Amino acid sequence: MKALIVDDNVTMRKLIRSVTQRYFSEFRECSDGSEVLQIYREFCPDWVLMDVQMQMQDGIAATKQILAAFPDAKIVIVTAYDDADLRESARLAGAHSFLLKEKLLDIKNIIRRDVEASSRF
Numbered sequence: 356m357k358a359l360i361v362d363d364n365v366t367m368r369k370l371i372r373s374v375t376q377r378y379f380s381e382f383r384e385c386s387d388g389s390e391v392l393q394i395y396r397e398f399c400p401d402w403v404l405m406d407v408q409m410q411m412q413d414g415i416a417a418t419k420q421i422l423a424a425f426p427d428a429k430i431v432i433v434t435a436y437d438d439a440d441l442r443e444s445a446r447l448a449g450a451h452s453f454l455l456k457e458k459l460l461d462i463k464n465i466i467r468r469d470v471e472a473s474s475r476f
Contacts, residue, residue, distance in 0.1 A: 356466075357381040359398060361391055361414065362406040362433070367456070371404055371433065374459045378466055388417030395421055395428070402466070403430040405450075407441065418448040431465060 358379040362368045363386045372382055383398045385391060388405075389412040395403065403421065407414040414432060421428045431452045432445040445453045452465045
């Protein structure tokens with residue numbers, strides 16, 4: 356599987372990549388939501404792991420943009436902010452899941468549930 360990591364912090368991108376490398380065979384990274392659509396179009400990832408707060412375009416707006424062009428995209432909002440309003444914004448934007456950076460290892464549960472749901476008739 357392929358993953359696109361979107362986070363403005365290079366250290367965080369490296370951490371996300373190291374924690375999730377057992378689940379993905381290929382990665383692409385970018386530092387801002389404004390770059391996401393073009394990279395998504397070229398790379399066609401199975402999953403996007405998207406930060407929220409970035410300089411030019413935030414992760415919620417980028418999520419909406421990707422899903423407008425690719426309705427089947429699977430986007431996980433990965434953030435440090437555990438906020439009910441932010442969770443609701445992510446849900447309304449169409450994000451597949453919302454994950455706190457401190458619980459990054461839970462990505463395996465999100466992927467497993469999705470694979471199991473896809474394999475059912």
